[in-house]
Amino acid sequence: MRQTIIFSPKLISKIVADNVYKCTLIRHASTGLQLWEQDINIEIKHKIENYWKDKVNRISNNDSSKEKFYVLSMFPYPSGALHMGHVRVYSISDSIARFSRMKGKYVIHPIGWDAFGLPAENAAIEKDIDPAEWTKQNIENMREQLNTLGCSFDWDRELSTCDPKYYKWTQELFLKLFDRGLIYQKEAFVNWDPVDQTVLADEQVDSNNRSWRSGAKVEKKLLNQWFIKTTKFAKPLLDGLTNPMLRNWRDIIKLQQHWIGDCNGTNFEFKVLSNVPGYPKTLSLWTDKPERIEQTKFVAISTRSILNQIEDSECVGTEKRLSATILNPFTGEELPIFSTNKIKFTRFRDNHLGIPCESENDASFCNSMGIHFEAAKELSPEEREQKISKILNTAKQLNIGGYPVSFKLRDWLISRQRYWGTPIPIIHCENCGVQPVPRKDLPVELPKMSNTIRKSSSLAEVTDWVKTQCPKCGKSAKREVDTMDTFVDSSWYFMRYIDSNNDKEIFAKDKANQMLPVDLYIGGKEHAVLHLYYARFMNHFLHSEGLLPTSEPFKQLLVQGMVMGMSHRTNDSGKYLKADEVEKVGEVYVEKSTGNPVTSSWEKMSKSKYNGVDPSEMFENYGTDTTRLLILADVAPTSHRNWSTATFPGILGWQHRLWITVRQFLKCRNELTNQIIAKPPSKKFIEENAYMFDSRNFYVKGVTFNIVDSQQLSVGISKMQGLTNSIRKASSECIAKSREFERALAAQIIMLAPLAPHFASELWAGFCSAPHRLANDGDIQWDKDVLEQSWPEVDMDYKLNVTVYINNGEISKIKIPRKTLDNISAEELASLVTNHETVAPRIRKRIISEITVHVEEGCDGSCYIKTMKNVENNLKQGYSVKVQSC
Incomplete structure (x- = not known):
């Protein structure tokens, strides 16, 4: 709700003296098109945007x-x-x-x-x-x-x-990670897209086991792939989400926390021992009992595991025992692998470390398989921590894991078997093994696409490019033919x-x-x-x-949020219909050709759903700035935007009102004479002048807050429209003679400029072309265009609402000038508030646990909250003040 400012006679005299009788002629460099006698229409909007397009895209005020x-x-x-x-x-x-x-x-x-x-x-x-x-x-x-x-x-x-000048440094980043042991290559069962002929990360496969892009059913393949060891940073990444630096992350923090998971366990890479082709060389196993890793007696895999498909294995009772074994790196013991569903597998895992001394389920399985195990000594908390530390340090030294991580997080698979990507800067030598490309040879550039590549989409086919020399021994070698996932870029x-x-x-x-x-x-x-x-x-x-x-x-x-369009589908086949194939009858849409009702809903804009809008058509039919205002208005940026022409009249009408406001301003200022200036102000003028002062400050304060703090650009637009409505109430006398009207209109155009730069630039050119302006108060730079202006601030004489709460209950609202609040200490504010005539009587009669003073947002959009806590029982005994500021 708008607050009301009561002006003292002294302040009224000051306003009149400062703002009415001092008047000068002005000239302005950018005159604009000066089409004020015409009503605003799409033709004029296009002329405005064509005139200002080069000027508004130049960046100024950027020191x-x-x-x-x-x-x-x-x-x-x-x-x-x-x-x-x-x-x-x-x-x-x-x-x-x-x-x-x-x-x-x-x-x-x-x-x-x-x-x-x-x-x-x-x-x-x-x-x-x-x-x-x-x-x-x-x-x-x-x-x-x-x-x-x-x-x-x-x-x-x-x-x-895709510019070599950029991906040179993507390759440099790869080498930095490689140098720190954070990039490795291993054979693993990976997700293979049979349509796009490339590997997909787990994250790129949906819940139905289909590719995120092609929609194809994903297959499993054993391939030698490159991984980034992101799990090493899992705990820092999880803890970083509580960093006080983060603002307005809202539910994104929860999404990130969910993705990373609780880092309450550890991944280890165990070596697989087998003479049967098709097995991976290592297997990643997770446990939340690393202190007992030496007591592991078996490895279980789910019957869904791809390992089951490699061989016909020995059956032990009702369980299947694989011929392969797992080498425990902490004991050197070979562990049997069983395929079973009798084990409780951790979510997102199809394998399990069997530690019978810690799990009744594991112990029961060992007994059924005839696996001997011994009860383990119970560890004190201190012994447990020491044991965990020793195991993890050993794992890190062996480069097999040992970092806190959740059961569901995996390392980042970055290999892609397609041409159009950043080449991986690795050379494979039969003598020296994997060698990084020397930094002096970066970038490793993609060869030009040939017909051979078009057919296979693989760098492996470009034999001249693949052949190279080992940077270590100088002998013939081969380049890595996989490219990096675009998420690396x-x-x-x-x-x-x-x-x-x-x-x-x-x-x-x-x-x-x-x-x-x-x-x-x-x-x-x-x-x-x-x-x-x-x-x-x-x-x-x-x-x-x-x-x-x-x-x-x-x-x-x-x-x-997404921009949503209204889509229409037939009820029988689900086929999407074009907008001109349906019509609204009453409250429902029907198919024109059949008259049958259709299912209509707001969905993300898509060509296949015929609910998209071409921005080029919007620019042509409504203008660029109008399109910008339409997309920003009505709903918060974080909300989905249902695109409907029903919302257009509000913005179109507002632009019309702004246009005729500047036209009226020019008319009144053109008619202003020294005789009119010298005429004593009427009572109505004084009231309107005060109202313009109030309106300017109220809306400047609100719009600034909505842009800086709340991210509610749509609310900021609504408040700008409120300022327009206040300005439109002014009489001809006020428009002609009021400095506060002039400042309010200036603030209106300046605040519009970031959102609609072309239109605001033309409004400003008209505003500044008026033949008279009132005393220059320093906050309008008359010789500069609107985008070179400083953002308007709340006046020092403007009174801000100060709300006083005692024990979390509101007891009073006090109005205090901004200049007082800007220069007052927390202790002085506490004294001022507690001694105020509306507050003092209320606090003498009660025990005070907390007094909170909430000062509404000021000129910079910040919100001052000062909390004063009473450390004594009541006011008579005296109390000290502790202040916390946000």
């Missing part, structure tokens, strides 16, 4: 010596055309970037392209074109569309993951942005210390698990290497 603000939007896959999801995320990031510049910060707002991967390769093969050329064309198209959208990106930081791109043109190192450490971590990361929830997990891992690793200032990469998250 690197100021406080930095790194706003990052997830970089797109270059499909060649923007969709409405892109429009939403980049409208959000651009608005916040522009706002932050106007707040006087040094803003980093980069853009790039997640350009490797199957979609580009498959499309290029289908179109008989090199994926590099296809990707380049798509990037050029989307770059132009982003410029049309009015995005003020740091284009000098632009990168593309996207796990560190935000780091490269800070130094994207550096050809000497991955990034300069001093720039990392200056610009990282990312202050605000904006992207879809679909990437809130895997991508975020991998990015956090890379950041933790490079922080442990001393290259990054913090372990966590992102301070604040804004997870935007």
